[in-house]
Amino acid sequence: MRILQNASTRRALGLAPALGIIGIFMVVPIAIIIVFSFMKANPYGGVTPQFSLEAYIQFLFERNLMDKLVFNSAYLRIFGRSFVLALVTTVLCLLIGFPTAYYMSRQPPRRKNLMVFLVTIPFWTNLLIRAYCWILLLRDTGLINNFLIKIGLIHEPLTMLYTNFAIFLGLVYTHIPFMVLPIYARVEKLDFSLFEAAHDLYASRRQLMRHVILPLAMPGVIAGSLLVFVPCLGDFIIPNLLGGGKHLMIGSLIQLQFGGSRNWPFGSAVALILMAIVLLAMMVYVWGPGRKMRLEGES
Amino acid sequence: MGAVMTRTDKGNGEKRFAIGRFPGFATTSWLFLLYLYVPIVLLIIFSFNSSRSATIWHGFSLEWYLKAFANDDVQRAAINSLIVAFSATAVGTVVAVFAALVLARGGRFRGRGVSYGILMLPMTMPEIVTAVATLSFFTALHLEIGLGRVVLAHTVFCIPFAFLPIRARLQGMGTTLEQAAHDLYADEWRTFRHITLPLLMPGIISGAMLSFIISIDDFIITLMVAPAGSTTLPLYIYGMVRMGVTPEVNALSTVMLAISLLFVSMSYLIGRKTKSGRKPKAPTP
Numbered sequence: 001m002r003i004l005q006n007a008s009t010r011r012a013l014g015l016a017p018a019l020g021i022i023g024i025f026m027v028v029p030i031a032i033i034i035v036f037s038f039m040k041a042n043p044y045g046g047v048t049p050q051f052s053l054e055a056y057i058q059f060l061f062e063r064n065l066m067d068k069l070v071f072n073s074a075y076l077r078i079f080g081r082s083f084v085l086a087l088v089t090t091v092l093c094l095l096i097g098f099p100t101a102y103y104m105s106r107q108p109p110r111r112k113n114l115m116v117f118l119v120t121i122p123f124w125t126n127l128l129i130r131a132y133c134w135i136l137l138l139r140d141t142g143l144i145n146n147f148l149i150k151i152g153l154i155h156e157p158l159t160m161l162y163t164n165f166a167i168f169l170g171l172v173y174t175h176i177p178f179m180v181l182p183i184y185a186r187v188e189k190l191d192f193s194l195f196e197a198a199h200d201l202y203a204s205r206r207q208l209m210r211h212v213i214l215p216l217a218m219p220g221v222i223a224g225s226l227l228v229f230v231p232c233l234g235d236f237i238i239p240n241l242l243g244g245g246k247h248l249m250i251g252s253l254i255q256l257q258f259g260g261s262r263n264w265p266f267g268s269a270v271a272l273i274l275m276a277i278v279l280l281a282m283m284v285y286v287w288g289p290g291r292k293m294r295l296e297g298e299s
Numbered sequence: 300m301g302a303v304m305t306r307t308d309k310g311n312g313e314k315r316f317a318i319g320r321f322p323g324f325a326t327t328s329w330l331f332l333l334y335l336y337v338p339i340v341l342l343i344i345f346s347f348n349s350s351r352s353a354t355i356w357h358g359f360s361l362e363w364y365l366k367a368f369a370n371d372d373v374q375r376a377a378i379n380s381l382i383v384a385f386s387a388t389a390v391g392t393v394v395a396v397f398a399a400l401v402l403a404r405g406g407r408f409r410g411r412g413v414s415y416g417i418l419m420l421p422m423t424m425p426e427i428v429t430a431v432a433t434l435s436f437f438t439a440l441h442l443e444i445g446l447g448r449v450v451l452a453h454t455v456f457c458i459p460f461a462f463l464p465i466r467a468r469l470q471g472m473g474t475t476l477e478q479a480a481h482d483l484y485a486d487e488w489r490t491f492r493h494i495t496l497p498l499l500m501p502g503i504i505s506g507a508m509l510s511f512i513i514s515i516d517d518f519i520i521t522l523m524v525a526p527a528g529s530t531t532l533p534l535y536i537y538g539m540v541r542m543g544v545t546p547e548v549n550a551l552s553t554v555m556l557a558i559s560l561l562f563v564s565m566s567y568l569i570g571r572k573t574k575s576g577r578k579p580k581a582p583t584p
Contacts, residue, residue: 008408014401015414017394018458022417025455026429029436036435046438099324100331106319115332117567122335124509124563126516128533129552132540133338136345136354139544143341143354173334195319205321213319234425237518241540251427258431258523268435271428278425 030275037268047264055269075253075270082250085239086232089171090179093228094221096172097179101220102213104180105188116184123177131241134170135161138242162244170238178227186220187213226285230278250274339556346549354544363550373551376535379446383521383531384514386450391457392465392507396499399462403469421456429456430523437524446529449521453514460513461506464566468502501569508566512559 037055039047062072104115122130137143138160145157160166190213198208214221236251245252250270257267349360367373398418402411421429433452442448476498480490518533525534532555539548 007405011401011405011408014397014405018398018462019414019417021390021394022420022455022458025433025436025451026421026424027417029432030424030428032435032439033432096327096331099321099327102321103324103328115328118332118335120567121560121563122339124512124516125339125559126518126533126536126552126555128518128536128540129342129555130338132536132544132548132552133342135540135544136342136549137338139354141352141354142544143345146354173338176331176335192319199318208319209321230423230425234427236427251425254427254431255523258434264435267431271431274425275428278423278428282423 033268033271037265037272039265041263041265043262052265055263055265058263058266059269059273078248078253079250079273081247082233085167085171085249086229086235089168089175089232090225090229092168092172093176093179094225097176097224098183098217098221101180101183102187102217104184105190112188116181119177119180119184122174127174127237128241130174131170131238134166134173134242138166138169161242162246164243166242167239170242171232171235174235174238175228175232178231179224182223182227183217183220186223187217190216222285226281230281233277234274342549343553343556346546346553348546348549351546363546364554367547367550367554370547372530372535373532376530376532379449379529380515380531380533382446383449383453384511387453387457387514388461388507388510390454391510392461392503395458395461395465395506396503398458399465399469399502403466404474418462419459422459426519427523430520433520434523443526445526449525449529449531452520452524453517456517456520457510457514461503461510464506464509465499465502468499468505472498505566505569508562508569512562516555516559 036047038051038053040050040052040054042048057069059075060071061069062074064070100119104112104119107115135142139145140157140159140161142161144160145154148154149157194212194216195208198212203211234251234254236249236255239245239247239249240252248256254267254271254274257263257270345354345356346363347359347361348356349362350357398414402415402418405411429452433448433455436442437448476494477490480494485493515531516533517531518537521531521534522537525531530538532551536548536551536555539545539551
C-alpha cells in the first residue's frame with residue numbers, strides 16, 4: 001500500500017482504466033482507419049497493405065476510359081447536400097428552440113424543472129423509435145391521412161412520407177433538445193436587472209431582445225447550433241427512414257463503403273474528412289468568437 | 300431587488316415578469332412540447348390496438364405485446380441487449396468512478412485537460428466514424444468474439460455518460476464530511492468506504508442508469524460492429540421497420556420507450572434529491 005501514498009501514482013492508477021479502454025478501443029481504431037485510408041482496397045472487403053492515395057483522389061476525381069483523372073463532383077455534392085440539410089435543420093431548431101428555451105427560463109421553478117425534464121426525455125429514447133413514430137403519422141395510410149380523410153377534408157391521401165418535409169420534420173424532432181438545453185442553461189442565468197435597466201431606458205421589446213438578450217445568450221446559441229449541426233451532418237437514419245434513402249448522405253456513404261459496395265480505404269477517408277470537419281467546428285467553438293463572452297459570462 | 304415599483308395595479312412580481320415577455324414565445328413553447336410528445340403518445344396508444352392494421356383503431360388489446368414477447372427472435376435480441384447493456388454499464392461505471400475521483404479531487408496536474416478530452420471523445424465523435432473505426436479495429440485484429448465486440452464498443456461510449464453525473468456529484472458535495480472523518484482518525488479507506496462512497500452513490504446510480512439507456516438504445520455503432528447472430532433489440536426493430544409498419548413494432552417500441560422513460564425518470568429523481576441539484580444534461584463538446 002506504500003506505493004499508493006504517492007499522489008501522481010494514484011492519479012495515474014485512477015485514470016488508467018478509463019483512458020485505457022477509450023484509448024485502445026477508440027483512439028487506436030481511429031489511427032487504424034487513418035492507416036486504412038492510405039491503402040488499396042481489397043475487392044473482397046478490407047484492405048490490401050499497399051500505400052496508395054487512391055481513396056483521397058477518388059473523392060474528387062474519377063478515371064475516364066483513357067485512365068486520365070477527371071474532376072468528379074458526385075461526392076462533393078453528397079457533402080454539400082448533408083451540409084445544407086444540417087444547416088437548415090440547425091436554423092429551424094434555432095427558430096423553435098430559442099423562444100422555447102427563453103420561455104422556459106421565465107417560468108416559476110417547479111414548472112421550469114418539469115419543462116426541462118420534458119425536453120430532455122426524448123434525448124434518452126431510441127432514435128429509431130422516434131423516427132418510427134413519424135412513419136406511423138406521415139405515411140399514406142398513416143394517422144394524419146386517415147384523420148383528414150375521415151373528417152372529409154381530403155379524399156386522396158397526401159404524400160408526406162419520403163419527402164424533404166418528412167426529413168426536416170424528423171431531423172428537427174430528433175435534434176432539437178440539443179438546441180433548447182444549452183440556450184436555456186444560458187438564458188436562465190441572465191441577470192433580470194439588466195432587463196429592468198433596458199426597460200427603464202425605454203427600450204422596446206425588440207430592442208431588449210436585439211441589444212440585451214440575444215448578445216448575452218449568444219454562447220448558448222453557438223453551443224446549441226454546434227450540438228445540432230454536428231450530429232445532423234453524419235446522420236443517415238432519418239434521411240433513410242423518413243426520406244426513403246433517395247439521396248445519399250455522408251453517413252450513408254461511409255456506411256455503404258463498409259457494407260455492400262466495400263471500399264474500406266475510401267470509407268475510411270470519407271469518415272476522416274467528416275471527423276476533420278467536426279473537429280474544425282469544435283475548434284471554432286473553443287477558440288472562436290464565443291470564447292471571450294463565455295469567459296466573461298463565467299466570471 | 301424590489302427597486303422597480305409597479306406601474307399597474309397588478310402585483311410587483313407580475314409586472315416584473317411582463318418586462319421580459321415576448322408575444323408568441325409561449326405559444327411556440329407549448330406547440331413545441333406537443334410536437335415532441337404527440338407522436339410518442341400516439342405510438343403508445345396504437346400499440347394497444349387490436350387490429351392487424353397499425354394505424355386504424357379497432358379496440359383495446361394486449362395481443363401484440365404477447366405476440367412480440369413470444370417471438371424467439373425478439374427474446375434472443377432482448378437477451379443480447381441486456382447482456383451488452385449490463386456488462387458495458389458495469390465496466391463503464393466502475394472505471395468512470397475512478398476517473399471522476401481523480402479529475403474532481405486530484406487537484407491540478409499535467410495532462411488533466413487531455414485526460415478530460417479523451418474521456419469526452421466518444422461523446423463528441425460522430426457515431427458513424429466511431430462505428431467504422433471500431434469495425435476496422437476488430438477486423439484488423441481478427442477479433443472474432445461475437446457479442447464481445449458489441450460489449451467492448453458499448454463500454455467505450457458508456458464511460459463519458461457515467462462520468463458526467465458522477466463528477467457533477469463529486470463537485471457538488473464538498474469535502475467537509477471527509478475532513479471530519481479524517482479528524483476522527485478514520486483512515487483513508489474507511490473514509491472512502493463510509494463517507495465518500497455513500498455520498499457519491501446517487502451520482503453513481505444516475506450515471507449507471509444513463510449508461511444503461513444509452514447502451515440499450517444504441518443503433519449505429521451496434522449495426523456496424525455486431526457480427527451475424529449478435530442482433531440486439533434496436534437492430535431487430537430496424538429490420539422490422541424497414542419491412543413496414545406493423546402492430547408488433549408498435550408494441551416493441553413502446554416497451555423500449557417505457558424502459559428509457561423509467562430509467563431517465565429514476566435517474567432524474569435520484570439526481571434531484573442531491574443538494575447540488577445538478578442534472579445530467581445533453582453532452583457538451
